[in-house]
Amino acid sequence: MRIIAVVGAGAATPKEERLAEKVGRGLAEAGAILICGGRGGVMAAACRGAREAHGITVGILPGTDAREANPWVSIPLATGLGEARNAVIASAAQAVIAIGGEWGTLSEIALARKMGRPVIGLETWQLQRGGQPVQGICYTDSPEEAVRWAITLQQTVGEGQSCGS
Amino acid sequence: MRIIAVVGAGAATPKEERLAEKVGRGLAEAGAILICGGRGGVMAAACRGAREAHGITVGILPGTDAREANPWVSIPLATGLGEARNAVIASAAQAVIAIGGEWGTLSEIALARKMGRPVIGLETWQLQRGGQPVQGICYTDSPEEAVRWAITLQQTVGEGQSCGS
Amino acid sequence: MRIIAVVGAGAATPKEERLAEKVGRGLAEAGAILICGGRGGVMAAACRGAREAHGITVGILPGTDAREANPWVSIPLATGLGEARNAVIASAAQAVIAIGGEWGTLSEIALARKMGRPVIGLETWQLQRGGQPVQGICYTDSPEEAVRWAITLQQTVGEGQSCGS
Amino acid sequence: MRIIAVVGAGAATPKEERLAEKVGRGLAEAGAILICGGRGGVMAAACRGAREAHGITVGILPGTDAREANPWVSIPLATGLGEARNAVIASAAQAVIAIGGEWGTLSEIALARKMGRPVIGLETWQLQRGGQPVQGICYTDSPEEAVRWAITLQQTVGEGQSCGS
Numbered sequence: 318m319r320i321i322a323v324v325g326a327g328a329a330t331p332k333e334e335r336l337a338e339k340v341g342r343g344l345a346e347a348g349a350i351l352i353c354g355g356r357g358g359v360m361a362a363a364c365r366g367a368r369e370a371h372g373i374t375v376g377i378l379p380g381t382d383a384r385e386a387n388p389w390v391s392i393p394l395a396t397g398l399g400e401a402r403n404a405v406i407a408s409a410a411q412a413v414i415a416i417g418g419e420w421g422t423l424s425e426i427a428l429a430r431k432m433g434r435p436v437i438g439l440e441t442w443q444l445q446r447g448g449q450p451v452q453g454i455c456y457t458d459s460p461e462e463a464v465r466w467a468i469t470l471q472q473t474v475g476e477g478q479s480c481g482s
Numbered sequence: 483m484r485i486i487a488v489v490g491a492g493a494a495t496p497k498e499e500r501l502a503e504k505v506g507r508g509l510a511e512a513g514a515i516l517i518c519g520g521r522g523g524v525m526a527a528a529c530r531g532a533r534e535a536h537g538i539t540v541g542i543l544p545g546t547d548a549r550e551a552n553p554w555v556s557i558p559l560a561t562g563l564g565e566a567r568n569a570v571i572a573s574a575a576q577a578v579i580a581i582g583g584e585w586g587t588l589s590e591i592a593l594a595r596k597m598g599r600p601v602i603g604l605e606t607w608q609l610q611r612g613g614q615p616v617q618g619i620c621y622t623d624s625p626e627e628a629v630r631w632a633i634t635l636q637q638t639v640g641e642g643q644s645c646g647s
Numbered sequence: 648m649r650i651i652a653v654v655g656a657g658a659a660t661p662k663e664e665r666l667a668e669k670v671g672r673g674l675a676e677a678g679a680i681l682i683c684g685g686r687g688g689v690m691a692a693a694c695r696g697a698r699e700a701h702g703i704t705v706g707i708l709p710g711t712d713a714r715e716a717n718p719w720v721s722i723p724l725a726t727g728l729g730e731a732r733n734a735v736i737a738s739a740a741q742a743v744i745a746i747g748g749e750w751g752t753l754s755e756i757a758l759a760r761k762m763g764r765p766v767i768g769l770e771t772w773q774l775q776r777g778g779q780p781v782q783g784i785c786y787t788d789s790p791e792e793a794v795r796w797a798i799t800l801q802q803t804v805g806e807g808q809s810c811g812s
Numbered sequence: 813m814r815i816i817a818v819v820g821a822g823a824a825t826p827k828e829e830r831l832a833e834k835v836g837r838g839l840a841e842a843g844a845i846l847i848c849g850g851r852g853g854v855m856a857a858a859c860r861g862a863r864e865a866h867g868i869t870v871g872i873l874p875g876t877d878a879r880e881a882n883p884w885v886s887i888p889l890a891t892g893l894g895e896a897r898n899a900v901i902a903s904a905a906q907a908v909i910a911i912g913g914e915w916g917t918l919s920e921i922a923l924a925r926k927m928g929r930p931v932i933g934l935e936t937w938q939l940q941r942g943g944q945p946v947q948g949i950c951y952t953d954s955p956e957e958a959v960r961w962a963i964t965l966q967q968t969v970g971e972g973q974s975c976g977s
Contacts, residue, residue, distance in 0.1 A: 318556070320548070350557060373538075375557060381573055381597065381729065383485070391483070392515060392540060392557070397573035397597070397729035399711065400903070400923055404896035405570070408546055408562035420948075423939070424922035428895055431915040432546065432562070442946075444918070445938040453915075546894065564876065564892035565758055566734035573730070585783075588774070589757035593730055596750035607781075609753070610773040618750075648886070650878070680887060705870075705887060711903055711927065713815070721813070722845060722870060722887070727903035727927070735900070738876055738892035762876065762892070 319349040320375075321467045322410035324425040325359025325418045325441075333359055333417035336439050336460050338366035340414055343464035345372025352377060352410055354402070355386045355393055359416045364389035377406050404428050412467040415441040415454075426454065435470035437463045437480070455480030484514040485540075486632045487575035489590040490524025490583045490606075498524055498582035501604050501625050503531035505579055508629035510537025517542060517575055519567070520551045520558055524581045529554030542571050569593050577632040580606040580619075591619065600635035602628045602645070620645030649679040650705075651797045652740035654755040655689025655748045655771075663689055663747035666769050666790050668696035670744055673794035675702025682707060682740055684732070685716045685723055689746045694719030707736050734758050742797040745771040745784075756784065765800035767793045767810070785810030814844040815870075816962045817905035819920040820854025820913045820936075828854055828912035831934050831955050833861035835909055838959035840867025847872060847905055849897070850881045850888055854911045859884030872901050899923050907962040910936040910949075921949065930965035932958045932975070950975030 321344050325337060341363035344351050351367045353360040355376020364374040368389045376390035379402045386393035396402045403421060407413060407428035412435040415426050422441065429436050430453050437455045444451040455470075457463050457480075466480055486509050490502060506528035509516050516532045518525040520541020529539040533554045541555035544567045551558035561567045568586060572578060572593035577600040580591050587606065594601050595618050602620045609616040620635075622628050622645075631645055651674050655667060671693035674681050681697045683690040685706020694704040698719045706720035709732045716723035726732045733751060737743060737758035742765040745756050752771065759766050760783050767785045774781040785800075787793050787810075796810055816839050820832060836858035839846050846862045848855040850871020859869040863884045871885035874897045881888035891897045898916060902908060902923035907930040910921050917936065924931050925948050932950045939946040950965075952958050952975075961975055 394574040396570045399727035401896045401899035405561045409559040420922045420926035427915045427919035443940040562894035566731045569731035585757045585761035592754035608775040724904040726900045735891045739889040
């Protein structure tokens, strides 16, 4: 069973939410379990898309009350860990799809890469070191391609991997 | 949706495993999601029982590799948190059923009580302070009663609560 | 450098606070660093004792604001982990001294034993399995003996170890 | 008492190590406690600088063995949390100085910004969204300026803050 994280800000643009909903739907249709932070914005849109396609959605919440989850989370897990829950999301996923996003999203991208999980980016952070783009994130504009990459990329990948196949 | 934790040692007696399997089966039949540490012994037996009754089982693993989960975990979450994952199990559950158990199980009982979650004990730790038994754990010999209490007890309970109903 | 945890409830009796203050003083005089949950009651009394003897005290706080620490914490670390910070205290200590205590204290005792750390008990929880006392906690009435054991017991101990020497 | 984190990769360039050593020394001279991940590279160099100026250094280690710390850590805390320890570093610091760095460093930058902690960058990640640089990190080439900013910037800052003063 494939477990894929969708990460993005609680305050998302309409375009980001449309992308997230398509990604969620695609993951469910591919038989993957969707894991996310369980709150609003990108997270809620992705869960909504997944549930419309009869998928399972897991919300890794920062607080201690499962009722903080958005209505499309089927398994709300109130971790009580605060922002450290972002490390749990990155660790538990076999691949991460980042959509838009603020600082919390960036932390999930970075933690996932630190742990060797593939990261696919849709309209998200661009990263540079010494004026050069950094390798290690697979960028695309297409939610369908994002889903395909998330499903097929191997869990432990090197910096030089090819995104598509 | 009700989320109930089953906690107990990875090295369990045959009797403890029989109890755990009945508890897992009962939780699934009651429509609850079973959450546990995802490893062997009591955890594996409870998951096996739940899956036989077509339930969903979530394994909150200490390490970073989902393949550490027992074969009856339907959603393995490799947290990477080590023993701190016990706090996640206690926090994410609406009630905890403890069966047998060693030190890790005791930590889950204590964390659950600290967080106000009801704890039901089957053949598990007996606790005293100043030579007196401590209130706050609902003991029973019956896996059916354990399931019934776990389903019906409210999430936030005081020390003086009544176990049954 | 020896790092010793003192664990106990935020709401302590005067006797427990006197014991904690003596333990804190003794640890500082022995050159150990005191680690604790950083809050009131037993934690504050132990820190006060240590600081009076010019020791270093580390407070592993559950929240995100260092100002939650008691005034005798020299290094307040606001972890933001909630109750999962108890696992950090147990892991970071080379031995644990438990004084009185409620559920949070019991979780720290259990996590420390799970991790193989020696636990010394002063007026704290008594534990039984199957009607028999459980091995693995060194009980004493003397704060001086508690300090001596905490300083001398090795970090990784088996269940059958002898407490004193 | 001011607690400042220095974050950076375990595999650092000689230039990054020189910067880190100067930052560590400066923090100690300013009376701040240095907190870091406790390992090699930037972390070791910063601790070495701080200890040469008689400062206190706290190492928040990912594993369960304090002996993983570099020799210049005065208080090694073996959290057992794995990569989630990065969230503890960000949360416990009043400001973060990032030097060079790989994915783990980026996660600490992002978590610190998410938590409202000021971040000062020396030869570290450059971040963009939609082709535009992102506000919220104070870049400098000077270790002295980095220390001055870390000491003076307030803990809770908005995106539009001015770095220097």
